[in-house]
Amino acid sequence: MSKKILEVNALESEAIYIFREVVVQFERPVLLFSGGKDSITLVRLAQKAFYPAKIPFPLLHIDTGHNFPETIEFRDKLVRDLGLELIVRKVQDNIDNGKVKEEKGRYASRNILQTETLLDAIEEFDFDACIGGARRDEEKARAKERIFSVRDDFGQWDEKNQRPELFDMLNGRIELGQNVRVFPISNWTELDVWSYIKKEQLEIPSIYFAHKRKTFVRDGFIWSVNDEFVYRDEYEEIIERIVRFRTVGDMSCTAAVISDASTIEKVVEEIKDSSISERGARIDDSRSEAAMEKRKQQGYF
Amino acid sequence: MEVLKIATAGSVDDGKSTLIGRLLYDTKSLTMDKLKAIEEKSKQRGFDYLDFSLATDGLIAEREQGITIDVAHIYFSTPAKSFIIADSPGHVEYTRNMVTGASNSQVSIILVDARNGVVEQTCRHFFINNLLKIKEVIVAVNKMDLVNFSEEKFQSIKNEIYYLATKSDFESQKITFIPISALNGDNVVKKSTEMSWYQGETLLHYLENIDPTQINENTKARFPVQTVIRPKTAEYHDFRAYAGKIYGDSFSIGDPILVLPSLTKSTIKNIYFFDQEFDTALSGSSVSITLTDDVNVSRGDMIVKIDEIPTISKDLEATICWMDKEPLQNSQKYLLKHGVNDVQAKITHLSTILKTDFSGIEENPTVLTLNQIGDIQLKVNKPLFFDTYKKHKYNGAFILINPKTNNTVGVGFIK
Numbered sequence: 247m248s249k250k251i252l253e254v255n256a257l258e259s260e261a262i263y264i265f266r267e268v269v270v271q272f273e274r275p276v277l278l279f280s281g282g283k284d285s286i287t288l289v290r291l292a293q294k295a296f297y298p299a300k301i302p303f304p305l306l307h308i309d310t311g312h313n314f315p316e317t318i319e320f321r322d323k324l325v326r327d328l329g330l331e332l333i334v335r336k337v338q339d340n341i342d343n344g345k346v347k348e349e350k351g352r353y354a355s356r357n358i359l360q361t362e363t364l365l366d367a368i369e370e371f372d373f374d375a376c377i378g379g380a381r382r383d384e385e386k387a388r389a390k391e392r393i394f395s396v397r398d399d400f401g402q403w404d405e406k407n408q409r410p411e412l413f414d415m416l417n418g419r420i421e422l423g424q425n426v427r428v429f430p431i432s433n434w435t436e437l438d439v440w441s442y443i444k445k446e447q448l449e450i451p452s453i454y455f456a457h458k459r460k461t462f463v464r465d466g467f468i469w470s471v472n473d474e475f476v477y478r479d480e481y482e483e484i485i486e487r488i489v490r491f492r493t494v495g496d497m498s499c500t501a502a503v504i505s506d507a508s509t510i511e512k513v514v515e516e517i518k519d520s521s522i523s524e525r526g527a528r529i530d531d532s533r534s535e536a537a538m539e540k541r542k543q544q545g546y547f
Numbered sequence: 548m549e550v551l552k553i554a555t556a557g558s559v560d561d562g563k564s565t566l567i568g569r570l571l572y573d574t575k576s577l578t579m580d581k582l583k584a585i586e587e588k589s590k591q592r593g594f595d596y597l598d599f600s601l602a603t604d605g606l607i608a609e610r611e612q613g614i615t616i617d618v619a620h621i622y623f624s625t626p627a628k629s630f631i632i633a634d635s636p637g638h639v640e641y642t643r644n645m646v647t648g649a650s651n652s653q654v655s656i657i658l659v660d661a662r663n664g665v666v667e668q669t670c671r672h673f674f675i676n677n678l679l680k681i682k683e684v685i686v687a688v689n690k691m692d693l694v695n696f697s698e699e700k701f702q703s704i705k706n707e708i709y710y711l712a713t714k715s716d717f718e719s720q721k722i723t724f725i726p727i728s729a730l731n732g733d734n735v736v737k738k739s740t741e742m743s744w745y746q747g748e749t750l751l752h753y754l755e756n757i758d759p760t761q762i763n764e765n766t767k768a769r770f771p772v773q774t775v776i777r778p779k780t781a782e783y784h785d786f787r788a789y790a791g792k793i794y795g796d797s798f799s800i801g802d803p804i805l806v807l808p809s810l811t812k813s814t815i816k817n818i819y820f821f822d823q824e825f826d827t828a829l830s831g832s833s834v835s836i837t838l839t840d841d842v843n844v845s846r847g848d849m850i851v852k853i854d855e856i857p858t859i860s861k862d863l864e865a866t867i868c869w870m871d872k873e874p875l876q877n878s879q880k881y882l883l884k885h886g887v888n889d890v891q892a893k894i895t896h897l898s899t900i901l902k903t904d905f906s907g908i909e910e911n912p913t914v915l916t917l918n919q920i921g922d923i924q925l926k927v928n929k930p931l932f933f934d935t936y937k938k939h940k941y942n943g944a945f946i947l948i949n950p951k952t953n954n955t956v957g958v959g960f961i962k
Contacts, residue, residue, distance in 0.1 A: 249799075249826040252818070252834065254793055256550050262833035263792045266773040267887070285933040294821040295833070298786060383622040390617045402656070409955045410643055410870050412650040413790070415884050419953035433550075433631055435622045441548070520578065529748050 250419040254344050257438060258291065259510045263414065263429040264393060265295035265377070269302055271374035271418035275428075278364075279332070281317035283430065283450055288438050290446055291430060292377075297373030302487065304331035305402040306376070308363050310356040311338045311468050312475045312496035320451040324443040352477050355499040359463075365401045368425055375418070377428045383435045394418050444510045447460045456508045467501035492517075550629045551757060554652035554681070556637045556645045556672050561658040564598070566729035567621055567632060570751065575737035576623035615798070618648045627755045637668045639903055642918035643870040645672065646958060649679040650944070652756070653762045657684045661694045661726070665707040672829045673708070677717045678866065678920070678960060680940060682697050683762045685723050685752060692728040696741040701726045721761075725750050763830070766939045768796035770850040771886045776835055777880035788819060788835035789844050791887070798836070799827040803853040804887045806844055807932040812853065813838040847888035849932050857932045857942060861897075863934075864924050867915065871949065871956035874914040875923070881956065882948040885931050886941065896924040922962070936960035 268275050269495045277292065279285045292301045307321060325332045340346045346359045368376065383387045392408050394416050409417055412453060418426055433438070439507040443450060459469040471484050476498050489502035490513075507513045555563060564589045568585075577585075616925040619924070621632040633648035635641055649655060657672045659665065676684050686708055694700045705724050712722060725734055726745055732741035736751045761803040776788045798804075799932040802815045820823045828834045837852065844850075851857065868877050875894065883892035899908040915921045936943030949958040 250824070250830040252820050252823075252825040252832050254829050258833055259792060259831060259833040263773070264835070266790055270774050270887075295790070296776060297819075297821050298780075298783050299776050382620040386619075389620050405617075410647040410958075412647055412946055412955070412958045413941065413944050415886065415944075417884065417946065417953070417955045419882075419948060421953065423727040433620070433622075435624070437624065437628070438548075489909055517858070 252360055255435055257431070258294075258442070260414075260470045261288075261291045262295040262431065264416070264428065264430040265292050266378060267418065268375050268430075269296070271416070272426070274371065274373050275303040275375040275377060276306045276333070276371070276373045276435050277301075277303060277377045278379075279307050279321065280379075280494070281307070281321040281451060282379070282542050283439055284381065285442060286324070286444055286448055286450055287434075288377065288379050289328070289330075290442075290448055293328070297383050301328070301330060302443075303377075304333050306333045306335070306364075306367055306371075306373075308338045308360045308367065309334050309338075310360055310496050312356050312498050313317060313337060314451070314453050314470075314491075315493065316453045316496055317494055320449070325451070333371070335363050335366070337363045339363075339496070340366070346381065352479070354475075354477055356496060357499050361401065368401070373425060374420065375426045375428050377430065379431055380429050381434050381439075391429060391432065393432050395429070396420060397424045397427060401425075419490045437514070440510070440514045443468070444514050450510075451494065453491045453494065454513065456487055456488050456506045456512075459489050459502065460484050461487050461502060463488060468503065470500060472496050472497050548624070548805075549627075549759065551654060551754060551759075552631045552652045553754070554645075554648040554676075555632055555634045555653045556648065556655075556660065561637070561660050561668075562729045563634070563637075564733065564746075566656075566658065566687065566689065566727070566858050567634060567731055567830060569735045570632075571621070571623050573638075573732060574623050574625055574731050574751065583632060584898065588611050594932075603676045618644050625751070625755060630754065636893050637672065638920060639671065642671070642675070642920070643868060645675050646679065646868045646870075650676055650958065651683060651724065652681065653759075654683045654757060655681045656687055656742060656750075659686060659696075659704055659821055661688050661690045661700055661704065664704050665711070667774060669708075669813055670711060672772075673711050673715075673726075674901075674905060677715045677720065678868075680717060680720075682764075683721050683723075683757060685725060685750070685753065686922075688726045689729050690725060691726045691733060691739075692731055694728070696733075696739075698742070698744045723753065725739065725753065731775065734829060764940055766795040767855040767857070767934070768798055768830070768852055769794045769837065769934075769939065769942050771799060771888065772844055772846060772848045772850065773887050774846055775844065787836075788817070788837045789850065790833070790835040791850075792833045793828055795830055795831050795939055797827050797829045798850075798852075804838070804850050805834075805853050806838075807849045807851060807857075808859065808930055809843065809848070811840075811842045813840040813842055849888075851932075857934045857939075859930050859932050861927050861930050862924070863927070863931065863933065864922065865945070865959035866920065866962060867923050867947075867957050867959045869915045869917055869957045870921050871954055872917055873949070873952075873956070874916040875947075876955060880950070882932075882950050883925075883927055883945050884948060885933060885945040888931065890931060891928040892925045892947065893927075894923055895926050898922040898924065923959075933961050 337356050340363055346362050380388055392411055432511050461468050462484050490505040491502055507516045567662055618633050618635045625629050633652055635644035635648040655676045659669055688701055688704050726742055727734040734749045738749055770793055771791050772789045773791045776790050778786055800815050816839045818828050819835045877894055877897050880893050881892050900912045900919055934942040943961045945959045946955050949956045
């Protein structure tokens, strides 16, 4: 009988190692779950890290209220199927109680308001480690991010004073009031994530695949039509297009791409050939060159 | 896909950003929107060339000052391989960043300006690569276009590096020389038409064809236990597996093993990866393992093969690179993290410091300051099970943490 040898998958093993360090080094970790492909990948990796035990931490979704309905449906199904604990905190609550003020006008987005709700949830549950699906290849401020990234009381990222990370050794020691953001798929690229979803046959929300959608074009981006929370001027013409999403944020800050990739195989091929970066479809990043770094300093994930 | 981790170090003047930009550009890894941003910014700054450092310098302060402060991670791939570049600045005040970058890399590229030859920075990179035992070092002699693609110039730089290598004690290191012009793209991705005297490969071709079995160390198998998996469900009532990552060599079912520090003997019963069982798992895999006997194993313990016991001791000697503003002092106490094992440590002797120009060592110094490299002796409160760094990278390295600030303040390489 031939021997069954486990092939090394360096990125997957690195992520599993990080998950295990989190559970040992922190008392109250949580996985920040957006319903996007990166956080879906994280859930699978967490399953692998602790199998046959259950994932030993809850999922936290910061709900902006501007999500694609497909994402929310998907989230609820995943949580049910895997028997996970899900915590949802809503940006709307902070708007209602006057803690934050909603942006108005053409480019209004709740993207920045998420930070306040996230920080509130961290305080409410006393989370000491928030696991997220950010990757270094996404954006150049994220390229400087650590795997264990220490934040102060205000969730602030002190980018000039980061701890060196040597070999596999992760230093998660923090003071009271501090917390750590953990990025297990730091070293993955967008293509790595898609290839993994394909290999593992993971389910993902339907909006990642080509579908018909009512859209309009502004500033070279393809926006989803939504009368409730996507501002549109009357002259901005509605056209039904075959599109898909490469990244899933809010409807108000995520642009679609023209695509006929209707299966995971076609999506992987499309990413391989793509000449536009993933965050090129994020309207929130195109605000300024340092948009991401500034948001991170304020506690953005 | 196979991933190759590469460390680069150097200053803007060496053309390092241009080289990285060139690799990204010629492998079509730089997307249109990123390229457009670089074009606009370059024009705004009045450059008549594309300043690729704008793609890698991610922090506002870095762009303002036109320097790289931190280690940046750059990703690109070809059909053959994925590459991760850990790029750090080359000056003496960034020694700690270079050490950090090299600690997570399998290959190193040292960039030399053909006009200047080997300079102090070259020696520093070379030394750090030796200290970290990077087996595969590529010396990219850049700006060949500015020395008329001269073979003599290239040869003399080669000889200078060989002379440096004679002073090193790292015999198994492989050094490869490639003459390039990053600005024009000669020998980076495309073969140069200007240097017919060079018969070797282009940089990218060389990187693509590095044999992973040559660069990864083949040494003794070590399995440091990160955590114990106990599902406590009806189905898995008595299930108890030890989770960790394998380093150095493989483990197989039936291997007689020893648990450290208790020195308990047992045998490997199962090797699991998720819901699958395997007969053998190789170095680099995160798995969980069960043993045939009901032994006491917890976080920080290590499973090794029965006839491959590492050194077990409370005293160690190490070369250390200091990474904190507050200097290391004799008889100071720190937390020591050796893999996933945490102990307390006291510095018992600071023996020597390496002079920053590598001209020699200073005996019996009083402090070791930020970015200095020196030899120390220390004592720990619980026995550590370690190898020398030379024999086993994973099991021969540790970090020191200041218990007052929680910062990682130094990295040690056990001698």
